[in-house]
Amino acid sequence: MSSLTPKSCATQLHQINQRLKLAQMGVQLELRGQMLALRGTLPPKPGSSKTQPHQQRISLKLPATAAGLKQAEREAKVVAAQIITETFDWEKYRIWQGRERLDGEAIAQQIWAFETKFFQQRQDNLASAQSTWDGTYAPYLRKLASVAQSSRKLSLAEAFCTTLESLPNHARSRQICCTALVAFAEFLKLELPENFKQLGGTYSPSKVKRRDLPNDDAILAAYEQIGNPAWKFVYGMMATYGLRNHEVFFCDYSRLKLRAPDGKTHTTVEVLDTTKTGEHEVWPFYPEWIDRFDLRNVRLPPVNTDLSQTTLQRVGQQVTRQFKRYGVPFSPYDLRHAWAVRTIHFGIPDTVAAKMMGHSVAIHTRTYHKWITRRDQQSAVEAAMRRYQG
Numbered sequence: 146m147s148s149l150t151p152k153s154c155a156t157q158l159h160q161i162n163q164r165l166k167l168a169q170m171g172v173q174l175e176l177r178g179q180m181l182a183l184r185g186t187l188p189p190k191p192g193s194s195k196t197q198p199h200q201q202r203i204s205l206k207l208p209a210t211a212a213g214l215k216q217a218e219r220e221a222k223v224v225a226a227q228i229i230t231e232t233f234d235w236e237k238y239r240i241w242q243g244r245e246r247l248d249g250e251a252i253a254q255q256i257w258a259f260e261t262k263f264f265q266q267r268q269d270n271l272a273s274a275q276s277t278w279d280g281t282y283a284p285y286l287r288k289l290a291s292v293a294q295s296s297r298k299l300s301l302a303e304a305f306c307t308t309l310e311s312l313p314n315h316a317r318s319r320q321i322c323c324t325a326l327v328a329f330a331e332f333l334k335l336e337l338p339e340n341f342k343q344l345g346g347t348y349s350p351s352k353v354k355r356r357d358l359p360n361d362d363a364i365l366a367a368y369e370q371i372g373n374p375a376w377k378f379v380y381g382m383m384a385t386y387g388l389r390n391h392e393v394f395f396c397d398y399s400r401l402k403l404r405a406p407d408g409k410t411h412t413t414v415e416v417l418d419t420t421k422t423g424e425h426e427v428w429p430f431y432p433e434w435i436d437r438f439d440l441r442n443v444r445l446p447p448v449n450t451d452l453s454q455t456t457l458q459r460v461g462q463q464v465t466r467q468f469k470r471y472g473v474p475f476s477p478y479d480l481r482h483a484w485a486v487r488t489i490h491f492g493i494p495d496t497v498a499a500k501m502m503g504h505s506v507a508i509h510t511r512t513y514h515k516w517i518t519r520r521d522q523q524s525a526v527e528a529a530m531r532r533y534q535g
Contacts, residue, residue, distance in 0.1 A: 151261035152261075152264050152271070154265070155264035158174060158214065159268045161214060161218045161221075165225075170221060172224055172228075176209055180205070181217045183217070183221050185225070186201075187200075187201040187233065205220055207220075252290050255332075256287075259329055259333075260283075262332065263278060264278070270418060270419065270423065271452075272419045272452040273457065275452070276457040279456060281324070285325040292304050302337055302338065306337075308322065309322055314346045319345060319346035323341070327342065363474070364483065367473045368384070370473065371467075371471045373467075373471075374444055376446055378440065378443065379467070380473070382396075382438075382440060385431070385438060385440060387484030387485055388481065390461030390462075391460040391461040393445070393464070394448055395416065395419050396414045398414055400415070402441055413426050413427060415427075419452065425503045427501045428501065430484055430488055431487070482512075482513075
């Protein structure tokens with residue numbers, strides 16, 4: 146089982162499914178736990194109330210190894226031929242039902258299988274997938290494996306609860322842990338206690354105290370503290386466009402450097418699809434900061450951005466270290482939040498601002514609830530006053 150890494154297994158599984166698709170086999174392979182399964186439109190099972198073929202799975206009882214994948218591809222072609230010739234028989238296949246209680250070692254194997262499936266489902270953006278896995282899943286699944294290893298008397302469900310409850314109730318980490326464990330439990334087909342999601346804690350971005358965000362003067366003053374022109378450019382881009390730490394290094398700046406035939410200059414930048422949230426276009430707030438920070442003169446510091454050797458998270462961490470090095474009195478994300486609040490004051494619709502920030506409207510509204518509420522209240526009051534005075 147250990148002969149393939151999760152990434153290489155996901156890649157090989159993707160390649161096999163592409164071959165099956167091109168051959169119009171009508172079936173696909175997937176991971177179920179640590180074993181391979183086949184999915185396709187199959188005849189109803191014996192005793193089923195259904196009368197027409199429908200999407201079903203077959204457990205192939207083959208491990209996700211190089212040999213297992215090779216055998217599974219052969220089996221998929223056999224099943225596809227049987228479906229076409231109407232000779233498929235369910236009797237040959239015994240569907241895997243349930244699973245035994247897992248110890249720490251067995252959980253580690255299941256985590257490996259879960260990781261493999263995670264990357265297999267995100268073949269289109271492996272860099273973003275790696276960042277999400279490293280930050281959202283890996284730390285908490287390692288914690289679960291450790292709990293299971295040290296507390297062998299616990300059932301698997303109890304190990305999940307113990308892992309979650311080991312984190313502070315009000316912490317964001319507990320909320321993220323809950324999300325990771327729920328996803329893993331669904332993968333395992335494990336039934337968790339009904340109140341498990343409630344154990345995720347009381348953290349909510351809308352309950353976070355209003356940040357002491359830097360005002361415009363503080364942002365301009367901190368810019369002058371940075372001696373290196375390349376890191377000044379990074380700082381200026383984050384302040385002007387609200388970019389995440391790593392996004393500065395994964396942007397298309399061609400429009401910013403381009404001058405139109407009519408003499409007008411472009412002001413937008415394109416965040417590339419290799420980033421955490423994919424491709425999106427961003428406008429500057431304030432536009433005059435483009436010239437104030439000399440952003441048309443693109444100068445990036447020599448940071449390794451080869452995502453086969455590093456991760457988005459590590460790229461972002463270098464920005465944080467440079468902020469500290471130059472004595473910037475606030476975090477890189479404070480620049481992003483200040484940009485977001487600026488768009489609210491400008492009256493930019495939440496849907497538009499959320500798209501420029503590369504997250505959902507729900508997250509945008511929740512994170513900036515207080516400022517959005519203040520804007521909407523002010524707008525309602527001004528409208529009422531206009532009606533009263535008119």
